[in-house]
Amino acid sequence: MTRETAQAQLSEMGRWLSQKNYLAAADGNFSLKDEGDTFWITASGVNKGYRQPIPLAEVAIDGRVRSGEPSSETEMHCAVFRRCPKARAVIHAHPPTLVAWSIARPELTELTCDSFSEAILAVGSIPIVPFARPGGLGLAGSILPFLPLSRAMVLGRHGALAWGETLEEALNGIERMEHAAIILATAERLGGAKALPQAEIDWLKARRQELGEKTL
Numbered sequence: 275m276t277r278e279t280a281q282a283q284l285s286e287m288g289r290w291l292s293q294k295n296y297l298a299a300a301d302g303n304f305s306l307k308d309e310g311d312t313f314w315i316t317a318s319g320v321n322k323g324y325r326q327p328i329p330l331a332e333v334a335i336d337g338r339v340r341s342g343e344p345s346s347e348t349e350m351h352c353a354v355f356r357r358c359p360k361a362r363a364v365i366h367a368h369p370p371t372l373v374a375w376s377i378a379r380p381e382l383t384e385l386t387c388d389s390f391s392e393a394i395l396a397v398g399s400i401p402i403v404p405f406a407r408p409g410g411l412g413l414a415g416s417i418l419p420f421l422p423l424s425r426a427m428v429l430g431r432h433g434a435l436a437w438g439e440t441l442e443e444a445l446n447g448i449e450r451m452e453h454a455a456i457i458l459a460t461a462e463r464l465g466g467a468k469a470l471p472q473a474e475i476d477w478l479k480a481r482r483q484e485l486g487e488k489t490l
């Protein structure tokens with residue numbers, strides 16, 4: 275993949291995520307990869323809604339920097355690409371309602387999605403990764419137990435991570451999680467989310483299995 279192709283797609287993603295309020299200031303980082311063993315990632319310290327096109331860095335999946343100044347959270351992307359051979363795109367953002375759930379309910383190990391069909395069908399489950407210090411190997415290590423099974427996850431007290439076979443699939447993961455978080459927060463204010471009957475949850479989970487691994 276050429277730098278120009280990656281830069282056009284990742285810059286468009288930066289505008290989109292900023293408009294959605296999923297990034298503030300220099301938050302977040304996103305990457306694209308093709309069949310090879312290097313990937314393009316947004317550069318460190320850049321406001322991705324404002325600075326366009328976004329400067330990129332090229333990094334090998336073993337972590338060696340080929341060019342540019344990659345994000346401090348690049349090792350997390352390396353971990354996804356190494357563990358998930360199907361991964362071609364990774365998005366890390368800070369969607370506010372999703373992060374708020376992990377702050378208000380630190381005991382949760384996943385965002386509870388047994389009350390509405392959309393989340394079960396689209397992602398199956400939304401795990402909450404225990405808090406790890408941002409940047410470096412600690413954060414990358416924290417997601418390893420969830421790979422390659424989970425394509426969308428909350429990073430406790432920090433943000434969200436989604437990967438996909440395309441950039442659009444990774445975006446679907448981020449949007450799906452934040453949308454579920456908003457629905458559940460609204461339900462809390464209206465008296466609390468009520469789970470579907472177990473038979474319906476079982477049916478939805480079986481349907482999810484039939485639909486395959488991709489985030490919808």
Ligand SMILES: [Zn+2]
Nearest residue numbers: 302408432433
């Ligand atoms: Zn972050």
